[in-house]
Amino acid sequence: RxxxxxxxxxxxxxxxxxxxxxxxxxxxxxxxxxxxxxxxxxxxxxxxxxxxxxxxxxxxxxxxxxxxxxDSEPAGRNPAHDRAVVPLLTSARTEAALAAQVRQLTAHLESTAADVVDVAWSLWRSRSVFECRSVGV
Structure with a gap:
């Protein structure tokens, strides 16, 4: 900026x-x-x-x-926020389970109007951390 x-x-x-x-x-x-x-x-x-x-x-x-x-637009909705880039953290006990989890998360985000920022927050705060991990944006 x-x-x-x-x-x-x-x-x-x-x-x-x-x-x-x-x-x-x-x-x-x-x-x-x-x-x-x-x-x-x-x-x-x-x-x-x-x-x-x-x-x-x-x-x-x-x-x-x-x-x-x-960022310089007047008060109101900022279009830059519509394209938020946030980390989507996933983890599982096995590589196969991790791949399945990533597919399910992708399908969920593509099929709903879920706020990706809220989903990223939930993944970060509420999911257990296992040995096999992935992050997407």
Missing amino acids: HATLPESLRGDQPSPIVDWSSGAVELLAQARAWEETEGRPRRAAVSSFGISGTNAHVVLEAPPQDVADA
Whole structure:
């Protein structure tokens, strides 16, 4: 929304082991404009490497212009919310049961007027977590 890349946490003390000048990875010491490249959406990767294997990596992409413009509309229904992207978490004891659960969830969402945000919330809060897991958006 703001076309800004924030500074890296603790980016004022980069690791001396990493050669930050030799690749596409950049450590930002301060926020800067998120520049556009003609014909391509803006994309950025965010990584967090924690203690004991708690790691995360996401790739962010600027929304299409019609969705981005929806944020500036006057009060009332925001069309960007009609296209909410939410994680739909599922898990089961076996791969076969997980596949069946995903098929059932897909059929349910395609055949009803259920609010996908409510369904995602219910899956997250009320379902048990088993070894076989899947997430869809």
